[in-house]
Amino acid sequence: MSIGQHIINERFYGAKSQTINNVEIVAAEPIGENTLAIARINSTLYQLLVNVDGKDVLLNHVAEVGPGLGEWVSNSPFPTGPFRALSGEQSNSSFITTGEESVIVKYFRKLEPGRNPDVELLSKIPNCPNIAPVLGFSEVLLGNSRYTLVMAQQFIPGKDGWAHALSTTADSFGADADLIGQATRNVHTALAEAFPTAVVPASDIAQGLINRLESLIFQAPELARFKEAATAVYRGLSQDVHIQRIHGDLHLGQMLKTDDRYILIDFEGEPARPLEERKLPDSPLRDLAGVIRSIDYAAHFDGGAHQSWADEATAMFLAGYGSIDDQELLNAYILDKALYEVAYETNNRPDWVHIPLEAVQRALN
Template identity: 75%
Template sequence: MSIAQHIINERFYGAKSHTIDDVDIVASQPCGDNTLAIVRINSTLYQLLVDADGKDVLPTHVAEVAASLGTWRPSAGAPENFPTGPFRQLGAEQSNSSFITENNDVIVKYFRKLEAGLNPDVELLSKISECPNIAPVLGYSETTIGNRPYTLVMAQKFIPGDNAWAYALSTTGSSFAWDAELIGQATRNVHTALAEAFPTAVVPASTIAQGLSTRLESLISQAPELERYRQAALSFYGSLEGDTHIQRIHGDLHLGQLLKTPDRYILIDFEGEPARPLDDRRLPDSPLRDLAGIVRSIDYAAHFDGEHTSWANEATALFLAGYGSIDDQDILNAYILDKALYEVAYEINNRPDWVKIPLEAVERLLG
């Protein structure tokens, strides 16, 4: 089979520009007419179900894969066994593969790119199951490779809802402010639950500034066009004063990570920024990073098609009002700047037609 030939066409494979030098099957077992495998491609592990040609076919055989190559660990009070199918795939293939049971009560997520350690999606949600703004974890599958645990699959209660990004774009001619306030309340509830379930700390603003400055250098290396903002951004970060508290957070929060239900918003996908190593994503960070993610996402929704600019400022204000008190507005603005700079680098390299949106935000923030 030629896994290398087919993997480059998969949405979950994020190294398409790199030459594949090595493919090593770390673990495998027959699964019907196919092979369930954990495969090391160059230095990264992936979970695949491959046919005789080496093409991934997991989406059409998920009922056969079940808990994959790992040990199923049900949550307290949840059914002991892995959810039974049949399943239907949730939307298009993304960085992971998600499926819903036939009676719409459980969603199963197969992690495709594997990293050592308990996946934050499982780790965080398992500890805040009583929070009304998350989908509780029903169980997960875990295996050991090289004496380290790897999360393969998780199951959650399925909560039907509309994607908040799509909903925001559907509000042409009307305000998104009421929904933005609900999103603020939901984000506060989740942050409060995480602060109660995991350790918190207080760090000087200079620590935050150093992290943002380091990231700026990385972004400039990816997009040299950002060089003209270096000094102003470093000056902005260097002016931060005081202390701020850190805790476990969502880590990659934007409107696409929220579901709108009839009475509240649900936060989903607690894995953090996929480009960051898992060990980094599990570190405490400022809740203001999550707020900055939503502020920037509202700005994108308001400006990306030019039909929603009228509610951008109102929605941002109501989102922050719904969240409640904020440690430090200057630190929040620094995180917003960091996010906008990241977006500029991303859009230059992926969607240059969109780069105007974050560029305008950068220039507003830097005056």
């Protein structure tokens, strides 16, 4: 089989620009005519179900794969099918059962050592009304490290938050923005109760933002023109910062709108960061900055230029969230997020780069 030949066409494979020099099967088990495998591709592990040609075929064989090569951790058995694939996924593969009580089953494709934050965080806050509770998960021991392979959650039907925002006017989205703020506050409160919190000097946060800026400039050298001004913003932070576990990659696309509330999903954190870094405590204001930047994208998406829509929705979101203890820090995180977006759009969607560029200039002015 030739896994390397086929994986470059998979949506979940994020290293398409890199040459594949090595494919090593770390663990494998036959599943009918196919092979369930954990493969090290260059230096990264991936979970695959491949046919004799090396092409991933998990889409049509979920019921056969079940919890995969790992141990199923749950008070109930692995969900039974039939399953249908959830559209729109990229880094993972998710499936929904079609029985009376719907369950969503997520297969993590790129594997990193340690419990996946999606499982780790949500397992500790099962009673929070703004998350989908974890029903079980599968882990495997490889070497001296455990890897999360699969998780099952209660399936809560709802509309994608990003799609909903694009379909509304400023007047009608205000109430939604308020609910999003309330949902974000509820999740932050639950995480602060379930995991340790701390207070760190502003200088620690500032140095982290400066380090990230250096990394972003390496990815997109055109950001160097903002280095002096952005560094001054970060160095100007003065208040001690309360840190805790947070979502880490919060935006409108990481939310589901139900009839009466919003559900936050995908707690894995920013995918470009290493897992250990994503699991570090941070200020909840980073999540708020992510939502505010997402609102700005929605306002200017597809040629739109509705700054008043963004301003009103942002105000309602912050009102729903409640008091902000450090506006300067929130502004710094908004700047950091916009700089990250410039680097991302420059390398992936250059036609969109004007949206975060304008945000950077607003933040620095």
